[in-house]
Amino acid sequence: MTLPKVLRGRAWKFGNNIDTDQIIPAKYAIYSLDEKELGKHAMEGVPGRETWASQVGQGDIMVGGSNFGCGSSREIAPVAIRGAGVSLVVADSFARIFFRNAINMGYPILQSPQASEAIEDGDELEVDLEQGIIRNFTKGDEYRSDSFPPFMNELLRMGGLVPWVRKQLEERRRTAGVRG
Amino acid sequence: MGMTMTEKILARGAGRDSVRPGDLVLAKVDFAMGHDLTIPPAGKIMREQMGAEKIWDPERVAVTQDHFQPAKDAASATLGRLTREFSHQMGIKWYFEVGQGGICHTVLPENGLVLPGELVVGADSHSCTYGALNNFATGIGSTDLACVLALGELWFRVPETLKFVYHNRLKEWVEAKDLILYVIGQIGVDGARSKAMEHTGEALRHIDMEARLTMTNMAIEAGAKNGIMEFDDVTKEYLDGRAKRPYQPVTSDPDAEYEKVFEFDVAKVELGVARPMSPDNYAPLSEVAGTRLDQVFIGSCTNSRITDLRRAAAVLEGHKVAPGTRLIITPSSHQVAIQAEREGLIRTFLAAGAAWTTATCGACLGGHMGVLGEGEVCLSTTNRNFPGRMGHPKAMVYLSNPAVAAASAVTGVISHPSEVLKHMPAEIR
Numbered sequence: 001m002t003l004p005k006v007l008r009g010r011a012w013k014f015g016n017n018i019d020t021d022q023i024i025p026a027k028y029a030i031y032s033l034d035e036k037e038l039g040k041h042a043m044e045g046v047p048g049r050e051t052w053a054s055q056v057g058q059g060d061i062m063v064g065g066s067n068f069g070c071g072s073s074r075e076i077a078p079v080a081i082r083g084a085g086v087s088l089v090v091a092d093s094f095a096r097i098f099f100r101n102a103i104n105m106g107y108p109i110l111q112s113p114q115a116s117e118a119i120e121d122g123d124e125l126e127v128d129l130e131q132g133i134i135r136n137f138t139k140g141d142e143y144r145s146d147s148f149p150p151f152m153n154e155l156l157r158m159g160g161l162v163p164w165v166r167k168q169l170e171e172r173r174r175t176a177g178v179r180g
Numbered sequence: 181m182g183m184t185m186t187e188k189i190l191a192r193g194a195g196r197d198s199v200r201p202g203d204l205v206l207a208k209v210d211f212a213m214g215h216d217l218t219i220p221p222a223g224k225i226m227r228e229q230m231g232a233e234k235i236w237d238p239e240r241v242a243v244t245q246d247h248f249q250p251a252k253d254a255a256s257a258t259l260g261r262l263t264r265e266f267s268h269q270m271g272i273k274w275y276f277e278v279g280q281g282g283i284c285h286t287v288l289p290e291n292g293l294v295l296p297g298e299l300v301v302g303a304d305s306h307s308c309t310y311g312a313l314n315n316f317a318t319g320i321g322s323t324d325l326a327c328v329l330a331l332g333e334l335w336f337r338v339p340e341t342l343k344f345v346y347h348n349r350l351k352e353w354v355e356a357k358d359l360i361l362y363v364i365g366q367i368g369v370d371g372a373r374s375k376a377m378e379h380t381g382e383a384l385r386h387i388d389m390e391a392r393l394t395m396t397n398m399a400i401e402a403g404a405k406n407g408i409m410e411f412d413d414v415t416k417e418y419l420d421g422r423a424k425r426p427y428q429p430v431t432s433d434p435d436a437e438y439e440k441v442f443e444f445d446v447a448k449v450e451l452g453v454a455r456p457m458s459p460d461n462y463a464p465l466s467e468v469a470g471t472r473l474d475q476v477f478i479g480s481c482t483n484s485r486i487t488d489l490r491r492a493a494a495v496l497e498g499h500k501v502a503p504g505t506r507l508i509i510t511p512s513s514h515q516v517a518i519q520a521e522r523e524g525l526i527r528t529f530l531a532a533g534a535a536w537t538t539a540t541c542g543a544c545l546g547g548h549m550g551v552l553g554e555g556e557v558c559l560s561t562t563n564r565n566f567p568g569r570m571g572h573p574k575a576m577v578y579l580s581n582p583a584v585a586a587a588s589a590v591t592g593v594i595s596h597p598s599e600v601l602k603h604m605p606a607e608i609r
Contacts, residue, residue: 017369017458019566022573026545029217030248030255033224045568067370070403071566072545073305075221075321096374096405097305101321151204151335161323165230165330172331 019071039083064091069098092116106160115143182433189316210298218303223266226326236332242274252548282513282539285481292422312392340439346383356391357581365462373403476589479510483561495586502592
């Protein structure tokens with residue numbers, strides 16, 4: 001799985017400190033292995049956004065404030081957002097486990113305080129992932145995102161930690177084979 | 181240039197002489213943990229997507245059945261079954277069945293499985309708890325756990341370290357929980373985002389190991405990667421006869437670099453709570469006293485070890501839970517339950533009219549056995565009170581220490597424990 005270079009979609013704006021129990025209430029953890037079902041309940045715990053999952057369109061873009069995804073380590077948080085059809089999450093900053101989980105899944109996230117501040121709900125966006133540029137067609141603005149260390153970019157390009165581990169395992173097997 | 185404890189552990193894991201904050205390293209893991217919500221996805225990713233057939237070291241993995249177990253419904257029974265089957269098929273040595281383990285973050289320390297100087301990961305955000313035992317411990321996701329199970333290694337970004345120096349001694353009634361709620365109130369829920377919280381200072385010498393675990397447990401509520409403490413006599417005494425492997429304590433160098441140093445006179449810290457809907461919403465108890473309560477919950481990996489239950493029982497002894505309020509007490513492990521039974525604490529709880537449950541995460545994450553309804557108000561000894569954490573998004577959760585929780589159950593409103601018990605006996609303080 002490789003990522004498309006450019007993503008386009010409508011912005012859905014959320015606030016600061018959106019925690020994992022708001023992204024996907026723990027009661028839905030019983031659907032841990034079912035991304036589509038999790039997607040149906042994404043953001044249900046955010047007051048006023050109880051029916052958000054039924055409004056979001058395929059490929060739409062989520063824009064959060066600071067410390068997005070704080071709280072639990074449950075990977076079902078980014079999985080639910082992806083399951084709802086969101087193609088990318090942009091935020092002022094991410095809580096660390098949410099950040100890790102997204103990178104490990106090969107799911108694109110961008111950190112951009114500028115974009116998080118300026119973008120409003122309903123704005124039409126285009127995101128160039130390679131350049132890290134977010135264009136706002138509604139406002140005629142353009143925002144830059146913070147760059148990631150090379151290893152994280154490599155993980156994202158490869159499609160996450162799964163293909164990386166596969167490669168490591170193949171190398172280990174080869175080495176063991178040579179030795180054996 | 182010197183290194184902090186956190187940096188030293190990550191450097192050793194990465195096989196390097198030194199590391200700096202911001203470095204990305206691939207490091208060997210000493211111990212890993214997963215539970216009934218995180219093992220099923222991790223096992224599936226490891227076997228079906230990564231193509232690994234076995235785990236790197238069955239003796240260095242623990243699995244608990246704690247979040248939705250004993251199964252709260254048919255779907256969680258399936259998660260429990262997948263967790264059990266994976267553990268047995270992989271030959272995991274430290275598998276804890278329902279009724280024999282309890283909450284992961286109590287079970288691992290009490291069984292001497294997470295030790296000084298080690299690099300520990302757990303597929304649960306409160307895995308930072310173990311750092312009170314002088315190790316680097318952090319929460320990870322399920323793909324992370326799958327990687328660790330397959331390879332015994334994982335990528336880490338070396339965090340900047342924030343140093344918290346605690347002077348003086350806590351006042352009567354004020355517990356480690358009040359201190360950490362106060363600290364989080366000062367720095368905010370993202371005040372330590374992705375950083376290490378190193379706790380030090382003479383005040384810690386008078387704080388026992390279980391209370392220290394309460395402090396490191398809540399590092400994640402300030403957004404931290406890990407919470408860590410020095411090795412001392414308290415650590416050694418706790419681990420004697422418990423540690424399952426030899427261990428090597430780690431100390432921060434005198435010239436280690438800290439991003440920031442915070443100093444606190446803990447004698448000035450008041451008994452307090454976190455008000456709804458965020459753990460950094462600290463308020464002195466006096467500001468919220470009198471708030472009417474539907475439910476009081478004493479439980480979780482934060483505050484339901486034996487010392488917590490002793491203090492709750494001392495307050496409840498000879499009293500009844502107030503009409504209109506319900507009290508639910510969930511021990512954090514099976515061993516804690518056995519000890520509570522031995523000491524007669526359970527009799528006190530039952531006589532007071534409390535519901536005593538089996539060891540489980542249960543109500544803390546709105547799972548089962550104490551989920552809150554719309555508009556209900558709860559005082560809880562847990563760690564997190566974001567909207568919907570314990571049930572309905574419009575339920576209101578206050579966080580406190582166990583003695584405050586017990587006293588408030590007796591009065592039906594948030595209360596100072598001295599309203600119910602004149603003095604906490606010195607031996608259980």
